[in-house]
Amino acid sequence: MSIALNRRHLVAATAGAAAASLLSVAGCKAAPDMQGGFTGINLARGxxxxxxxxxxxxxxxRKTRVLIAGGGVAGLAAARALRLRGMDDFALLxxxxxxxxxxxxxxxxxMACPLGAHYLPLPSDDASDVQDLLEELGLRQRVAGRWQYDERHLCHSPQERLFFNGAWQDGLLPVQGVGESTLAQYRAFAALVEQVRKTVHWSIPAYRSPHTPFKQVLAxxxxxxxxxxxxxxxKYLRWYLDYCCRDDYGAGIVTVSAWAGLHYFASRHGFNAPGAESGEREGLLTWPEGNAWLTRRMAAPLGERLHTGQIVLRIEQGTHGVEVDAFNTASNAVERWQxxxxxxxxxxxxxxxxxxxxxxxxxxxxxxxxHAPxxxxxxHIEKPLYDRPGPAPSWDNLIYGDADTAPGLGYVDAMHQSLLPVVGxxxxxxxxxxxxxxGGPAQGREWLMKKPWMQWRDEILGELxxxxxxxxxxxxRMxxxxYxxxxxxxVPDKQGRVGQVPPVFGRIRFAHSDWAGYSVFEEAFALGHLAGSV
Ligand SMILES: Cc1cc2nc3c(=O)[nH]c(=O)nc-3n(C[C@H](O)[C@H](O)[C@H](O)COP(=O)(O)OP(=O)(O)OC[C@H]3O[C@@H](n4cnc5c(N)ncnc54)[C@H](O)[C@@H]3O)c2cc1C
Known part of the structure; x- marks a missing residue:
């Protein structure tokens, strides 16, 4: 599986040794001809x-039987559910x-790269709709009675590493050089996660398991x-948990609910303390272009039923149908759908x-x-990077630090899954x-709108x-x-709620990850499928 990868890493390591001499000359400025800008999302249009x-x-x-407003994972999943029901007369804006x-x-x-979501953990039986999708796309098949995933798209080894105390270490949990008291806290947290897993069922999508009083208290x-x-x-345990929450929920342990913090582990792989017997890493699917590999395949069968560049402006329900106005950005005209x-x-x-x-x-x-911004x-880098001591460059590479020194969530290598002989x-x-x-999410949004590209560039390069x-x-180029x-x-909810399956409102159904109260592919997909299935 990883012949090409190993070769790439060998070359990277050799080049890294040579680059060590560069260290003394590595200045503080970006290369003068470094290109880049803001891309990927049309803020002005939104x-x-x-x-x-x-x-x-x-x-x-215009007229259609079913109109879907919004073409994210949820909208595309709704379209797929309609297609599976044999319903062809629909349009997606x-x-x-x-x-x-x-x-x-x-x-x-x-080279392909993600603009947002970049991986999908192997779905459990709770996410049976997602399992079906993976089967339809040829990613999963039954071999001799057992499910097998396509090796080309399972995350190749090495999967993840952490830059901690001046060196890389395997995995994302700080381990090298931490004391016995830290290890004891890792074990204590692992035991508590196991305990809450035994108390109630935790599922993704969350609505598939009962929201018991126990979970309400946590929420x-x-x-x-x-x-x-x-x-x-x-502090190391807290740093790691904070990282996990920022990575999955866009905000850390101070901001998210205890339900969310525990759901992260209890609904998937648990928490494996170092040295634990079941220290297997969770399997995940990933692609150079990230989850666009999935969404492009979900969008492909829609053909002309997919209408892009359309701003939905107004939805109004009447006795005999629903009227939807959308601004067509290509023709600069408002179109009315019935x-x-x-x-x-x-x-x-x-x-x-x-x-x-x-x-x-x-x-x-x-x-x-x-909402988290x-x-x-x-x-884009043109040559292999100098690498500090420790495990080889991995798919996911995280830097330990506080909000000032390492505010990011590290980086993934878009070529990690590639078997192309592109070296470096x-x-x-x-x-x-x-x-x-x-200052909260509003401050984050203000930074996104106001900080110039060069300032972000310098901050990011400085951190990495x-x-x-x-x-x-x-x-x-950067x-x-x-977003x-x-x-x-x-976030915590006084009434202990954690998202919901949105009620049907006359001729209108709702589907978006927002309804789950947090955002991952499986939640968006499940809610979309549900809306398109009835
Ligand atoms: C940076 C980032 C990284 C992530 N990484 C992962 C990951 O690795 N794995 C994972 O499982 N999840 C990840 N997620 C979460 C995952 O991407 C989402 O859960 C999922 O894609 C959400 O799908 P959605 O359909 O609910 O919402 P959205 O993606 O928000 O889709 C809504 C759609 O509606 C459109 N729209 C908005 N307004 C209008 C309008 N007025 N008219 C017409 N259309 C409109 C938008 O353009 C958009 O296409 C990540 C999210 C982000 C932001």
Missing amino acids: HLLRDTKAWPAPTVQ ELEDEAGGNARGGSLGG AIPFESWLNQNALTD AEQVIVALPVFIAARVLQNPPDFLTQTAARTV WLVANI STVLTYYRALGNVA SVAHPDLRQKAT DITR GHAMAIP
């Missing part, structure tokens, strides 16, 4: 909905020029409070804005949903969640250069994608 006072009257009339939402892909230097308090209650105070049913696969704050006379459950959900930077040249995809910066001092010399409202943060 904001037209908010800022336009009066839209022109509709000049085009998407704002961007490509469907996929947060799971779209791009390319840099001729009402911050994860940090739960850690305090259980005397889990070790549909028997509408599936609203939009973020809840947009759904509440465009739906006329919205039901209380929508306005209330929109009011209490807090995110930034994704794709960095690759795209590193760097992630940063801005859900719990000082701790592990790769020659990055500035070898990076040729393209940055900014103002990337994902719902599962």
Whole structure:
């Protein structure tokens, strides 16, 4: 499986040794000819909905049986469910020029890279719809009575490493050189996770397991409070848990609920303390273009039923049908659709804005949903980077540090899965969640809108250069994608709620990861499928 990878890493290591001499000359500035800019998401187009006072009257009339508003994972899953039901008379309207939402892909230097979501953990039986999708796409098949995944798309080894105390170590949990008291806290947390797993069933999608009073109590308090209650105070354990929450939920342990903090582990692989017997890493699927590999295949069968560059402006339900106005950005005209049913696969704050006379459950959900802003930077490098001691370059590479020294979530190597003999040249995809910066998500959004590309570039290069001092010399281009409202943060809820399956509202159904209260592929897909299945 990893012949090409090993060769790449060998070359990287050799080049790394040579590059060690570069260390003394590695300056602080980016290469003068480094290119880049903001890309991937059309912020101006999205904001037209908010800022336009009066839209022109509709000049085009269209008709369809089912109209889907929003072409992210949820909208595409709804379309798939309609197709599986034999329903062909539908249309999907998407704002961007490509469907996929947060799971779209791009390319840099001729290499594919993610613009957002980059992996899918192997789904459990709770996510049977996702399992079916993987089977349809040929990623999973039954061999001699057992399910097998396509090796080409399972994350190749080495999977992940952490830059900690001046060297790389295997895995993301700080282990090298930590004391016995830290290890004892790791074991204590692992035992508590096992205990909560035995108490109730935890599933993804979350709605497939009962939301018991036990979970409600957890959903009402911050994860940090739960850690305090259980005397889990070790700084390395907390750093790791904070990282996990920022990575999955866009905000850390102070901001997310204890339900969310535990769900991360209890619904998947548990928490494996170092030396634990079941220290197997969870299998996951990933591709150079990230989850766009999936969304492009979900969009392909739609053909002309997929209408991109369409801003849904107004949805109004009448006695005999639903009227939807959309601004066509190619023709600069407003088009009026008549549909028997509408599936609203939009973020809840947009759904509440465009739906006329919205039901209380929508306005209330929109009011209490807090969205994390995110930034994704794709960095093209032309030669292998100097590598500090420790395990070889991995798919996921994380740097230990605090909010000032390492505010990001590390980077994944877009060429990691590639079997092409391209040596050295690759795209590193760097992630940063801005859900719990000082000042909150609103501050994060302001930074995204106001900070110039060069400032982000210098911050990101500065952060990663701790592990790769020659990055500035070898990076040729950095393209940055900014998400103002990337994902719902599962914040504590006084009533202990954790998302919901949205009720049907007459001829209108809702589907979006926001309804789950947090955002992963399986949740968006399950809610979309549900909306398209009935
Ligand atoms: C940076 C980042 C990394 C992530 N990484 C992962 C990962 O590795 N694995 C994972 O499982 N999950 C990941 N996620 C979460 C995952 O991407 C989401 O759960 C999923 O893609 C959400 O799909 P959705 O359909 O619910 O929402 P969205 O992606 O928000 O889709 C909504 C769609 O509606 C469109 N739209 C909005 N307004 C309008 C309008 N007025 N008219 C028409 N269309 C409109 C949008 O353009 C968008 O396409 C990540 C998310 C982010 C932001």
